[in-house]
Amino acid sequence: LRRVDRWIANLAVLRRTSDPLVVDLGYGASGVTSFELERRLRRVQPDVFVLGLEIEPDRVAVAKRQLESVRGRETTFAADAHVEFTRGGFEVPIPDARLATIIRAFNVLRQYDESEVASAWQLMLTRLQPDGVLVEGTCDEIGRVSTWIDLTRDGPQSLTVSLRLAGLEMPSIAAERLPKALIHHNVPGEKVHAFFDELDRQWRNAAALANYGPTQRWIAAVEGLREAGWPILTGRTRWRLGEVTVSWDSVAPHRFQA
Ligand SMILES: C[S@@+](CC[C@H](N)C(=O)[O-])C[C@H]1O[C@@H](n2cnc3c(N)ncnc32)[C@H](O)[C@@H]1O
Numbered sequence: 001l002r003r004v005d006r007w008i009a010n011l012a013v014l015r016r017t018s019d020p021l022v023v024d025l026g027y028g029a030s031g032v033t034s035f036e037l038e039r040r041l042r043r044v045q046p047d048v049f050v051l052g053l054e055i056e057p058d059r060v061a062v063a064k065r066q067l068e069s070v071r072g073r074e075t076t077f078a079a080d081a082h083v084e085f086t087r088g089g090f091e092v093p094i095p096d097a098r099l100a101t102i103i104r105a106f107n108v109l110r111q112y113d114e115s116e117v118a119s120a121w122q123l124m125l126t127r128l129q130p131d132g133v134l135v136e137g138t139c140d141e142i143g144r145v146s147t148w149i150d151l152t153r154d155g156p157q158s159l160t161v162s163l164r165l166a167g168l169e170m171p172s173i174a175a176e177r178l179p180k181a182l183i184h185h186n187v188p189g190e191k192v193h194a195f196f197d198e199l200d201r202q203w204r205n206a207a208a209l210a211n212y213g214p215t216q217r218w219i220a221a222v223e224g225l226r227e228a229g230w231p232i233l234t235g236r237t238r239w240r241l242g243e244v245t246v247s248w249d250s251v252a253p254h255r256f257q258a
Helices: 003-009 012-016 032-042 059-069 114-125 171-177 191-205 207-212 213-229
Strands: 021-025 049-054 083-087 101-105 128-139 145-151 153-161 243-248
Touching: 003 101, 003 128, 003 145, 003 153, 012 101, 012 128, 021 032, 021 145, 032 049, 032 059, 032 083, 032 114, 049 059, 059 083, 114 128, 114 145, 114 153, 145 171, 153 171, 171 191, 191 207, 191 213, 191 243
Parallel strands: 021 049, 021 101, 049 083, 101 128
Antiparallel strands: 128 145, 145 153, 153 243
């Protein structure tokens, strides 16, 4: 989850908040992804605290044992890692009535039906601090292809596509890894389909720049997207990472109530 963690580490709210609490919702079979998240965020926010939530009690038990190993210095993670694990779902239970600065829900909603997305989002959003961000997305098993939606209490704000550029054939490979809210809408007539069409076209147009490396080619493709009128929300520092972020409105499905 390195790509999305790098994104989260850069969210301004993480530095601004007086209570940097990050929830890793649905951390999975092992708590390692939560420990990695904490390690990456602590570099930019030393006071960060990561709360791993899982709906599966067995997975909570596993992660709690892993935490004991971390505390006992049996791992490469800091013994004082600011991490805890507990059972919970989209209602995001946090002790002491605290609210989350950021909720990372990765590869969780893909197990659900599209009709369940809006209510899950809604529940999670109520658990955010006023400037908090829900980062909901997916990635492939080896982390080469990842996409996510940033949501604030006002609803969805942006879609980010993040790709390993070395060996990339076509950026639309990311369409197979879209968040549940978008994945079934990658069909002609939908905005997200037009987005990938144009991104592929720009990537092809920039093929000559491949001699200077895939990063230069990607930057040219994103520039091309912007010139074609797509509302790109980030700058070159992010493009260099193989990312592109567009406004939610530019890709939102025609029929989706959120
Ligand atoms: C595919 S794993 C993802 C693990 C990790 N986040 C990652 O991206 O590698 C999905 C996890 O979400 C958990 N899950 C499913 N629904 C959930 C819910 N409503 N609340 C919390 N966890 C949930 C599942 O138990 C499973 O462990």
